[in-house]
Amino acid sequence: MTALASAGLLLTACGTESGAGSEGGSGGRSVESEVPLTGIRWNVASVTVGGEKYDAPEDAHLKIGKDGRAGGSFGCNSAGADVKIKGDTLDFGETRLTKRACPEGRMKFEEHLTRALAEKKLTAKVDGDRLTLTTAKGDHVDLTSRAEEPDAPLTGTKWKVDAVGGGQSAAPLPKDVSGKVQLTFGEDGKVRGNLGCNDVTAKAEAKDGRLTFGTPATTRKMCPGDTMATERKLLKLFDGPARYEIERNTLKLTAADGTVINATGDPSGADPAGAGRNSPEK
Incomplete structure (x- = not known):
């Protein structure tokens, strides 16, 4: 409902195309806009209700057609509605939603979004590729026309480790090893990399956000300063089942004991075959 509303508003705010909508609803009215808005995917970024901000789940979006829909x-759930625009306000007709059951987080967001756009009139403000729809109560929906970057794949990406630590947070790597620590998960079911001093390789199976490792094999160099202490922390990753989360080009690894490792992806730097040349093999 809110996404649809935003679509219509966007047309008004920018002001020469006729109609608004796609994917649902019927009818509509012509509007004028200096920039093309129809056929563009507007991604819902967040909704703020009662002072609380809720980030949108993946794929929350709207499209505006030339037919007033x-x-x-x-x-x-998918949604469709007719759109009426006057000045910088949007009025939308009855919204039709599909009736899928989704995970609780997505359903909650849908609730908040619907609540934010329950009022008939929304005020639109456009700033570059961003659109904000605001209700009379001050609740608002934030959208962007900027394309979402896909998440980097776990496999085949060279992950450069930036930080490691305990609990739920990680501290930047010491200067001695900064820029040296990296891991690459290969298509052959192994992870290879460098821990800042020694190379490492191990079997690695990824499934549903979890990683299962085999016993790691490492080279046996001794290194000065904080390097060995950092290496010992990194090796905790292989002590049991670990969790992983990827957002855009960042990877968060959480070891069984709670050790957190943060890394940044560099797809161009990975071995296409995911195979290290000099890593120790078991």
Whole structure:
């Protein structure tokens, strides 16, 4: 409902195309806009209700058609509605939603989004590729026309480790090893890399956000300063089942004992075959 609303508003705010919408609803009215808005995917970034901000789930978006219809997805259910625009306000008709059951987080977001756009009139403000839809109560929906970057793949990406630490946070790597620590998960079911001093290789199976490792094999160099202490922390990753999360080009690894490792992806720097040339093999 909110996504649709935003679509219509966007047309008004920018002001020469006729109509708004796609994916649902019927009818509509012509509007004038200096920049093309129809056929563009507007990604919902967040919704703020009662002072609380909620980030949108993946794929929450809307599209505006030239036929006076607006439609999209709230991250769970698809929606469609007619759009009427006057000045910088948007009025949308009855919103039709599909009735899929989704994980609780997505359903909650859909609830908040619907609540934010329950009022008939929304005020639109456009700033570059960003659109903000605001209700009379001050709740607002933030959208962007900027394309979402896909998450880097776990396999085949050279992950440069930036930080390691305990608990839920990680501290930047010491100067002695900064820029040296990296891991690459290969298509052959192994992870290879460097721990700042020694090379490492181990079997690695990834499934549903979890990693299962085999016993790691490392070279046996002795290094000065904080390097060996950092290496010991990094090796905790292989002590048991670990979790991984990827967002855009960042990777967070959480070891069984709670050790957290943060890394940044560099797809161009990975061995295409995912195979290290000099890593120790078991």
